[in-house]
Amino acid sequence: MEVLKIATAGSVDDGKSTLIGRLLYDTKSLTTDKLEAIERTSKKNGYDYLDFSLATDGLVAEREQGITIDVAHIYFSTDTKSYIIADTPGHVEYTRNMVTGASTSQAAIILIDARKGVIEQTHRHFFINNLLRIKDVVVAINKMDLVDFSEDQYNEIKADFQKLMQKREYQEQQISFIPVSALQGDNVVHKSVRTPWYNGPTLLQHLEALDNKDIYNVGTPRFPIQYVIRPKTEAHHDFRGFAGKVYGGELNVGDEVVALPSQTRSKIKEIWFYDQQCGTASRRSSVTITLEDEINLSRGDMLVKVGDLPMVDKRFTATVSWMDSQDLTVGNRYIVQHGVNKVLGKVETIHHKIEPDYSGVDPNVSTLGMNDIAEVSFRLNKPIFFDRFKEHRTNGSFIIIDSQTNNTVGAGFIG
Secondary structure, three states, X not given: OEEEEEXXXXXXXXXXXXXXXXXXXXXXXXXXXXXHHHHHHHHHOOOOOOOHHXXXXXXXXXXXXXXXXXXXXXXXXXXXXXXXXXXXXXXXXXXXXHHHHHOOOOEEEEEEEOOOOOOHHHHHHHHHHHHOOOOEEEEEEEOHHHHOOOHHHHXXXXXXXXXXXXXXXXXXXXXXXXXXXXXXXXXXXXOOOOOXXXXXXXXXXXXXXXXXXXXXXXXXXXXXXXXXXXXXXXXXXXXXXXXXXXXXXXXXXXXXXXXXXXXXXXXEEEEEEOOEEEOEEOOOOEEEEEEOOOOOOXXXXXXXXXXXXXXXXXXXXXXXXXXXXXXXXXXXXXXXXXXXXXXXXXXXXXXXXXXXXXXXXXXXXXXXXXXXXXXXXXXXXXXEEEXXXXXXXXXXXXXXXXXXXXXXXXXXXXX
């Protein structure tokens, strides 16, 4: 079944957790014990309605404060699709969590409180979705019940957001607007009779209609080697296969490929999906590939099609989202993990810090603090095989690891 990954975004108290809880409730995805727990807690808190945010806010601090702090991943399915929703925090101090949640998503939902309209945090959330090149963005104008389902209020917020859209760099984004009431369920799963002026789909109908071919950023195929398979059994004594996951496009039996870093050429002889032979390895499929020639490949090497080579270099510049309490400083050394490849890297230059509210850049910075986003240049101890992030989301991204603590301290998107 097709899987769609979605990231939510919105300011504190805009209703992200409630919206997701409503989706789960109206699609009958909540277990009986979970629903009973929500009913009990809602009554205990004196509510005359079900508090659907309890379906996603798992931390005690989240329930006490009524805000989302950590990224929660919620799973549910319909008859046609499986969904993974990253419920990300809305507060500015948790920007790094939002980047984490959105980095692997193909679609996003940005919530706006109908009473407040487009605010500074809306700018940040749209900037991050644009930075991460998420193709399909739904602007859910929530709490319409608190503005009497006003068409004028909806149109005013939509016009303000369209002005914000003019600042984006990634123009291929598809932006949709839906008026909803997460608390009461209007236009979430079921069509609302209280918005006769809105002729578009409900939120779930929109998500159900999305075609993965339209929302994936398809590029040239990249096949990083994760494992070399040598069974050494009587039946497969001479078998030598290369296991990994296909990113960006498709690979076919007979394709002429180049092995990196050796630059050796060969052709794909077989493609195995578990114990079944296939003619094609589709995008995002985990397969084992054999080659017509004996080539020395190991973990971290890469197979690419002839004529579609990535860049191979020890130096690159990237947009970095810093996630650690210890500052990033010029000269610092880290482990840069690019796919399955881990190399040592040094920070050469911090060019400027980017203000994620579209207010500009600050060139006068020598360090980065937690939640800062900046253009940074790195020098590595050996070359990696990379693409620009705007051309290949997977092969153009990496994480930064502190070699002392082994903590992930940043994420980068190569420019």
